[in-house]
Amino acid sequence: MQRFHVIHYIALHKKGPGRVSSDEGKRKGKGASAHAAPQPVRVRTVKEIAAIANVSVATVSRALQRPEIVSEETRLRIHEVVKRLGYTPNALARNLRTARTRLIVALVPDISNPFFSEVIRGIEQVAYETGYSVLLGETQSNLVREQAYAEMVAARQADGIITMFHRIPSIPVGGRLPLVNACEYVRDSEISSVYIDNVAAARAAVDYLVTLGHREIAFIAGPSSSPICVDREEGYHQALERAGIVFNETLTAVGDFSIEAGERAIELFLSQGHAFSAVFCSNDEMAIGAMRALISRGLRVPEDVSVVGFDDIRFSRYTSPSLTTVAQPKNALGREAMTMLIELLNDPEVPPRKRVLSADLVVRGSTGPRGGTQGPAG
Amino acid sequence: MQRFHVIHYIALHKKGPGRVSSDEGKRKGKGASAHAAPQPVRVRTVKEIAAIANVSVATVSRALQRPEIVSEETRLRIHEVVKRLGYTPNALARNLRTARTRLIVALVPDISNPFFSEVIRGIEQVAYETGYSVLLGETQSNLVREQAYAEMVAARQADGIITMFHRIPSIPVGGRLPLVNACEYVRDSEISSVYIDNVAAARAAVDYLVTLGHREIAFIAGPSSSPICVDREEGYHQALERAGIVFNETLTAVGDFSIEAGERAIELFLSQGHAFSAVFCSNDEMAIGAMRALISRGLRVPEDVSVVGFDDIRFSRYTSPSLTTVAQPKNALGREAMTMLIELLNDPEVPPRKRVLSADLVVRGSTGPRGGTQGPAG
DNA sequence: CCCCCGAATGTATTCGATTACATTTTCAGG
DNA sequence: CCTGAAAATGTAATCGAATACATTCGGGGG
Numbered sequence: 105m106q107r108f109h110v111i112h113y114i115a116l117h118k119k120g121p122g123r124v125s126s127d128e129g130k131r132k133g134k135g136a137s138a139h140a141a142p143q144p145v146r147v148r149t150v151k152e153i154a155a156i157a158n159v160s161v162a163t164v165s166r167a168l169q170r171p172e173i174v175s176e177e178t179r180l181r182i183h184e185v186v187k188r189l190g191y192t193p194n195a196l197a198r199n200l201r202t203a204r205t206r207l208i209v210a211l212v213p214d215i216s217n218p219f220f221s222e223v224i225r226g227i228e229q230v231a232y233e234t235g236y237s238v239l240l241g242e243t244q245s246n247l248v249r250e251q252a253y254a255e256m257v258a259a260r261q262a263d264g265i266i267t268m269f270h271r272i273p274s275i276p277v278g279g280r281l282p283l284v285n286a287c288e289y290v291r292d293s294e295i296s297s298v299y300i301d302n303v304a305a306a307r308a309a310v311d312y313l314v315t316l317g318h319r320e321i322a323f324i325a326g327p328s329s330s331p332i333c334v335d336r337e338e339g340y341h342q343a344l345e346r347a348g349i350v351f352n353e354t355l356t357a358v359g360d361f362s363i364e365a366g367e368r369a370i371e372l373f374l375s376q377g378h379a380f381s382a383v384f385c386s387n388d389e390m391a392i393g394a395m396r397a398l399i400s401r402g403l404r405v406p407e408d409v410s411v412v413g414f415d416d417i418r419f420s421r422y423t424s425p426s427l428t429t430v431a432q433p434k435n436a437l438g439r440e441a442m443t444m445l446i447e448l449l450n451d452p453e454v455p456p457r458k459r460v461l462s463a464d465l466v467v468r469g470s471t472g473p474r475g476g477t478q479g480p481a482g
Numbered sequence: 483m484q485r486f487h488v489i490h491y492i493a494l495h496k497k498g499p500g501r502v503s504s505d506e507g508k509r510k511g512k513g514a515s516a517h518a519a520p521q522p523v524r525v526r527t528v529k530e531i532a533a534i535a536n537v538s539v540a541t542v543s544r545a546l547q548r549p550e551i552v553s554e555e556t557r558l559r560i561h562e563v564v565k566r567l568g569y570t571p572n573a574l575a576r577n578l579r580t581a582r583t584r585l586i587v588a589l590v591p592d593i594s595n596p597f598f599s600e601v602i603r604g605i606e607q608v609a610y611e612t613g614y615s616v617l618l619g620e621t622q623s624n625l626v627r628e629q630a631y632a633e634m635v636a637a638r639q640a641d642g643i644i645t646m647f648h649r650i651p652s653i654p655v656g657g658r659l660p661l662v663n664a665c666e667y668v669r670d671s672e673i674s675s676v677y678i679d680n681v682a683a684a685r686a687a688v689d690y691l692v693t694l695g696h697r698e699i700a701f702i703a704g705p706s707s708s709p710i711c712v713d714r715e716e717g718y719h720q721a722l723e724r725a726g727i728v729f730n731e732t733l734t735a736v737g738d739f740s741i742e743a744g745e746r747a748i749e750l751f752l753s754q755g756h757a758f759s760a761v762f763c764s765n766d767e768m769a770i771g772a773m774r775a776l777i778s779r780g781l782r783v784p785e786d787v788s789v790v791g792f793d794d795i796r797f798s799r800y801t802s803p804s805l806t807t808v809a810q811p812k813n814a815l816g817r818e819a820m821t822m823l824i825e826l827l828n829d830p831e832v833p834p835r836k837r838v839l840s841a842d843l844v845v846r847g848s849t850g851p852r853g854g855t856q857g858p859a860g
Numbered sequence: 861c862c863c864c865c866g867a868a869t870g871t872a873t874t875c876g877a878t879t880a881c882a883t884t885t886t887c888a889g890g
Numbered sequence: 891c892c893t894g895a896a897a898a899t900g901t902a903a904t905c906g907a908a909t910a911c912a913t914t915c916g917g918g919g920g
Contacts, residue, residue, distance in 0.1 A: 149876055160900045165878060175898060195637035196578040197876035201905050205574075207639075215618065216599035216796070224593065224620070237630070240593065240618035242602070252615070259573035260906095261585075363800055396800060418594070419797065422741055422774065527906055538870045543908055553868060575906035579875050638876095 148191040157185045168193065199260070206236050207262045208445060211253055213245045213269050218417040219388075219434060220268055223286060226438020227266060234446055236263075245269065257281050264445045270330045282448045286441035287432070289458060291331050296448065296456040298440040302332045305430045305463040306339025307346075309412050310384055312428075312465055314347045317474035318382040318410060322355040324369040324394060326386035336386050336414065354378050359390050366393020374401060381409055381474050388413035388420045388429055395423060395470060406472035416466055425469030433461050526569040535563045546571065577638070585615050585640045586823060589631055591623045591647050596795040597766075597812060598646055601664060604816020605644060612824055614641075623647065635659050642823045648708045660826045664819035665810070667836060669709050674826065674834040676818040680710045683808045683841040684717025685724075687790050688762055690806075690843055692725045695852035696760040696788060700733040702747040702772060704764035714764050714792065732756050737768045744771020752779060759787055759852050766791035766798045766807055773801060773848060784850035794844055803847030811839050 154161045159178060167174045167182040174182070185191075199205045210227055212220040224240065231238045239262065241253040254273030256262045264282035267273070272283070272290055289297035313321050323340045326333035337356075344351055354376050359365030366385060370393075373380060383398075385391035391413030395405050403409055405425055413420055416431035440459055447454055532539045537556060545552045545560040552560070563569075577583045588605055590598040602618065609616045617640065619631040632651030634640045642660035645651070650661070650668055667675035691699050701718045704711035715734075722729055732754050737743030744763060748771075751758060763769035769791030773783050781787055783803055791798055794809035818837055825832055 150878095151876080161877080162879075162901080163899055166899090169878080173898080178898080192633060192636040194578070194876050195634070195639045196574050196583075197905085198878070199905095200572070200574040200578055200876085200907095201878045203905075209617075214599075215593045215602065216596040218594040221592075221594035221620075228620070239587075240620065242599075242606070242618065255570060256573070258570040261573045392800065396802070399802070422770065424774070424777070424802070528908095529906080539907075540871080540909075541869055544869090547908080551868080556868080572906050575875085576908070577875095578877090578906085579908045581875075 148189050150193070153182065153185055153189065153191055156189070157182045203260070205261065205263050207239060208236055208442075209239050209241055209253055209256055209262045209265045211241045211243050211250065211265065211267045211269070213243055215240065215242045218419065219415045219432070220287075222418075222434035223268065223438040223441075226435040226440075227286075227442045228438075229435075230439050230442035230446070234442075236442075236446070243269065247271065254281065254283075257283075264449050266441050266445055270332070280452065282445060282452070284441045284445045284448065286437055288330060288332055294456045296444050296458070298437050298444065298459045298461065299332065300432050300437070300461050300463045302335035303339040303342065305432075305465075306336040306384070306414070307343045308339075308465055309414070309430050310340050310343030311346070312467070313382045313384065313410060313412060313471065314343065314349075316382075316410065316471060319347075319349055319474075320352070320355065320378075320380040320382070321349070322369075322373050322380040322383045323357075324366060324383060324385040324390050325356060325358045326361055326390075328358065333386055340384060352378065355380055359386070361387050361389055363389050363393035363396070366390035366395075367397040368393075370394050370397035370401075382412070382471070383409060384412045386414055388415045388417045388427060391427055391429065391470075392420070392423055395425075395427070405470050407475045410471040410474075412471060421468070423470075428468045428471040429466055431464045431466045433463065436461055526567050528571070531560065531563055531567065531569050534567070535560045581638070583639065583641050584613055585617060586642045586644065586820075587617050587619055587631055587634055587640045589619045589621050589628060589643065589645045589647070591621055593618065593620045596797065597793045597810070598665075600796075600812030601646065601816040601819075604813040604818075605664075605820045606816075607813075608817050608820035608824070612820075614820075614824070621647065625649065632659065632661075635661075642827050644819050644823055648710070658830065660823060660830070662819045662823045662826065664815055666708060666710055672834045674822050674836070676815050676822065676837045676839065677710065678810050678815070678839050678841045680713035681717040681720065683810075683843075684714040684762070684792070685721045686717075686843055687792070687808050688718050688721030689724070690845070691760045691762065691788060691790060691849065692721065692727075694760075694788065694849060697725075697727055697852075698730070698733065698756075698758040698760070699727070700747075700751050700758040700761040701735075702744060702761060702763040702768050703734060703736045704739055704768075706736065711764055718762060730756065733758055737764070739765050739767055741767050741771035741774070744768035744773075745775040746771075748772050748775035748779075760790070760849070761787060762790045764792055766793045766795045766805060769805055769807065769848070770798070770801055773803075773805070783848050785853045788849040788852075790849060799846070801848075806846045806849040807844055809842045809844045811841065814839055 150161045150164045154164045157164065159182065163174060163178060164182055167179050168186070171179050208231065210224055212224070214220065224238070228238050241249070243249040243253065250267070250269075250271060250273050254265060257265050258281065264284070266284045266286050268287050270288040270290055272285070272293060272295055283295060285295050285297035287299055289295070289299045310321060321344070323337070325337050328334055341351060355373065355378060357369035357372050359369055366389065369390065370383070383394050385394055391411050395411050398405055398409050398411070405411055411427065413427045413429035416429045420427035420429050440461065444457065444459070528539045528542045532542045535542065537560065541552060541556060542560055545557045546564070549557050586609065588602055590602070592598065602616070606616050619627070621627040621631070628645070628647070628649060628651045632643060635643050636659060642662070644662045644664050646665050648666040648668055650663070650671060650673055661673060663673050663675035665677055667673070667677045688699060699722070701715065703715050706712055719729060733751065733756060735747035735750050737747055744767065747768065748761070761772050763772055769789050773789050776783055776787050776789070783789055789805065791805050791807035794807045798805035798807050818839065822835065822837070
């Protein structure tokens, strides 16, 4: 990999980035009021509230949980005290007693991936509607971290978990943990999942390139450890076969979903000197990298080479040219996943299910009919 | 706003995106084993472990918490039982008793913003080193959500909180909640914060444009509700003043940090017909939007107009041309924030502090000397 | 052989809320 | 003015682990 532009730095300060100044903290407030009395954090309990409101703890609890069964007068008095003292019930005690937290954990490999953000938004919508809260965890595809978050459920700190990668945290013996797999799935496993028909989606994308007249279609695959990537590759093969195009192994490269991987793949294809007029990529980042590499080699997109991505991340609308890609129903994936998880939480007996949603091809500027020029090496 | 490319959809399936199929769930496993016995989730407790290992609950607890004070023989026996039965201690009970969770909440307005992801990574590094776990919350700049997450601390579900926006969740009366503000800060408030010297950083960016010969420098500001945006604007003004350039009000526009806002701002400048040869933007997204708009109007970056962003998000390396921008020490911001929070947790008496880190200007391809052409309208 | 000390383990309280069950209050109907 | 059911409130057990305090055990010193 090489940079295309020289990067040089101009320090704003003499001190390095590590140096810090913290004088503001030392300044004394102008009046005497500035934390003159760093009074210990007064933690209130039901007992105190009960004593002050002149009722029993049970009544306080009821006034907060099911106000309708407490007399108006008492209720108002208790609420006044609660408000005045700023009382918040201890959720640990409550959850311990009730054996539920109304909290679910959503795990993503990479939070900055805009694809997942949309899915998470879907999860949160349903969670909100059903009175759950969502806590996010980033695993960075690290097994240890995945496991650590899964333990939170085993330790009763959360009720369930939605994962967005293809590895299932090993289930603590004894209990089936309430888990739903979103976007990805694990073949043959007894895990509930929501995902799209990746074979069909990839096939449709490549079909579209075929209808534009392309015959030499390159493919940039994702890691084969992920079942959905295998499916996308399968879809690519099926489309070629249907169109009567002979599969050319040298026109397939494997990447790791990064922009750089897309660039490298194109470099590889070009160096091999085999002609191609279109590239289908297993995700948008790699497609963006592919476009960059093509353009920097003086090839025009889509006049010389058409490019298709997968996912429809927000940014693919803003590349130049904008990217044709397979749009996953991100929001729906999230919503379905959360809905399934709630079913599971309400009734642990329900068998695991797999739900398959459909995807759409979004045609933008990066694809066009096979041009007069025969492609890069044609 | 208008699209530059026609977008049309090709449905992959007849059924709409909402339709789902879930046949796989119904299929019976080939053998009898497939969840033949959906046995109730056996939740183990110390008591059970103690009974099976033939010791008291205290000994089990000790074997898990401080193994060294338990005899080798007993310890091994207990660990064997724990492992065999897949016992995980109930964290709620533990946290209730010990009054600490070793969990902190990190709140961001938008998880897909790559700027925050880097900061979060810094937070997590320090958290990991000190035995804390980080849970992420996305607030979407929604006050209700900010408040809801803050309540988690009041309810003792988390020990502390790091926010990355300029609003302070109203503190539950009675207790100062352990909170650190990262990247942003609140003027004159008694809140610990870590941020960069935005005035100096912005000034340096504009200074740089001046050294390249630019005199008509436009500015795309961020929302003035955010102190750091005000600071960046102040830095812009200071740099102009130093260079003896008269401030031209029509060359300043306010945006909301989105790509579209950057586009709109450029349209505005161009429509006003006032010449400019450089644009400084309060963040990278708006700078990317600005470049798009300029290029789509047939202007060259940087030959006709230089563009500078702020933040140095990952993607700004990959635009064409790549973006010159102010790089915030994202990782250090996160690390410092978490470090400060831990100090606060260990000793609630420590007064709030503000730490100011330095930023670097990263020069890439979007800036160049003021060219022969006089800019868009010159 | 006894005493004492430290190591190992056990007993029982505690954390703070929820809630089953018990008790008191209220008031309509007789 | 009494009765009884419903409403309101109170008492105490409970969730599961941690831990202060109590007890037991083993063995070295006197």
